[in-house]
Amino acid sequence: MNRNEFLKSGLALGLGLPFMSMLMSGCSKQSGLQISDQDFSTNFNGKIIIVGAGAAGMSAGYLLSRYGIDFQIIEASDLYGGRVKRNTDLADFPIDTGAEWIHDEPSILSELLNDPNVDGDIEFIKYNPQSYNRWHNGKLKRMNFARNFYSEYKFKKSTWFGFFEKYMVPHIADRIVLNSPISEI
């Protein structure tokens, strides 16, 4: 399979779905991108190799698993997640130490999973990136210039890592090969 064939097959199989849903989020902010299994029927019966178990790699693997395509995710490090990382030692709640923002509407989480049978809710908070507090001369200064321009979102009691760990990794864990840096293609 050459590069063009791979890209065509990938698109046909829905590899672009996470990104497509982000682009379409302005059209469907409150409702998930509901696509039935019939929309992704394919005659492809080969095996797909995904390089890297980061957010994109895991999302691609998750979709392939849902549609019954054989695949393997090769990850160089000893843990999946890529730049999606989590710290659980610093506080009594998990902290994102890599990706932390939800730049889109929180319904993007549902669109990423695209599974009406998934059981779970995610708590989020709105967050004003322009707001910050500063300790100055023994007083707490709150700087909120233009805080009303826009807001973004963060996980409240979870993290991006936790989201992948709970809802995607169980579907793809046996297809992830860790500690396997790519040295030659």
Added chain:
Amino acid sequence: MSCQERLPLRFSYFSPYGVNRGVKVCAVVPFDFKKNESNHILTEWNVVQQIAYFVLPDIQNNLLATLGVECKVEKKRKGIYTLYSIELGYLLSFKKYDGIVQLESGNIQNNIRLQHSIVPEITSGLGYNLINGNGLFMKLFYGRQLSLNGSDASFLGAEIGIQIHIKR
């Protein structure tokens, strides 16, 4: 019919921070005016009572009521006038603070928190009389949002609208 027997009303598009959108209704009650015959300048002092509603979609809805004093300076027969005012308002914000997204459906349940603020502000603007004192105006405003249960912030923006007169 003199101006004293007609109540000026203003309806405007109102945009704090440029990204909020809303409407404002303003009742203008003249209480004093001075004519300078030598240079044909009419200075009118008004009490302005306003109520506004504006939103920043997906973030907050707001109700604002203000009371202020306005100085309107108009050169006779020119049609153009300037407006300056100092106002004090009460702002009630319905802020979406946090929420829950249901993963199976993507439905979002937002929790809303009320924020109360006092808003002193100054405004400056221009108006143009088209006919019988009815016309167009635009204003810029700047103030502070002094929150009673949140953080303070600047409060600035613009409004553009029409002025009409109704019988008292």
